[in-house]
C-alpha cells in the first residue's frame with residue numbers, strides 16, 4: 001500500500017481540496033485495508049473489497065480514492081444514515097469492519113499542534129498524527145450482501161409496465177400483479193415539467 005502522504009495527495013486532488021475529511025477518510029480506509037489484509041485494492045486485490053459508506057460528505061471521497069471502490073463498479077454502497085462511518089468487507093474471507101470517526105476526536109485534537117491557532121487547521125493536522133484509537137471506533141461486524149447488490153453482470157432486467165423504463169438488478173417492484181419501477185410503485189424524486197415536450 002502506498003504511504004499516507006501520497007494517498008492524501010491523490011484524494012485531495014480528486015476531491016478538490018484538502019480538508020479534515022480527506023485526512024479522516026484516508027486514514028480510515030488505510031486502517032480498514034490493513035485490518036482486512038488487503039494490500040493492493042486497486043490492483044491484484046481489486047475484486048476483494050466491498051465498502052458501505054454511511055454519509056455523503058468529504059471523507060467518502062477519500063475512502064473511494066484509497067480503496068478504488070466506486071458506485072459504478074458496484075463495490076461502493078451508500079447507506080444514507082448521516083454517520084461518519086463506513087463498513088469494509090473482504091469478499092474473499094467474509095471478514096468485515098465498521099469504522100466510525102469519533103466525535104471526541106475534535107476535543108482530543110487540542111492536545112496536538114497547539115501552536116496552530118485556527119481550530120480547523122489544527123484539527124486537520126492533529127488528525128494526521130493522532131493515535132488511531134482516539135480517531136476511530138472499530139467494530140468487527142458481519143455483513144450479508146444480497147446477490148442483487150454484488151458486482152458483476154445484472155441478474156435481472158425487466159421493463160416497467162407503466163412508464164416503460166428498463167429496470168436492472170431486481171429493483172423492480174410487483175404491485176397488483178404488475179411489474180413496476182420504483183418511481184411508479186413508490187413515487188418519484190422528480191416531477192415532469194412539460195408533458196408536451198416528451
Ligand SMILES: [Zn+2]
Nearest residue numbers: 017019021058
Ligand atoms: Zn472536503
Ligand SMILES: [Zn+2]
Nearest residue numbers: 160163181184
Ligand atoms: Zn415505471
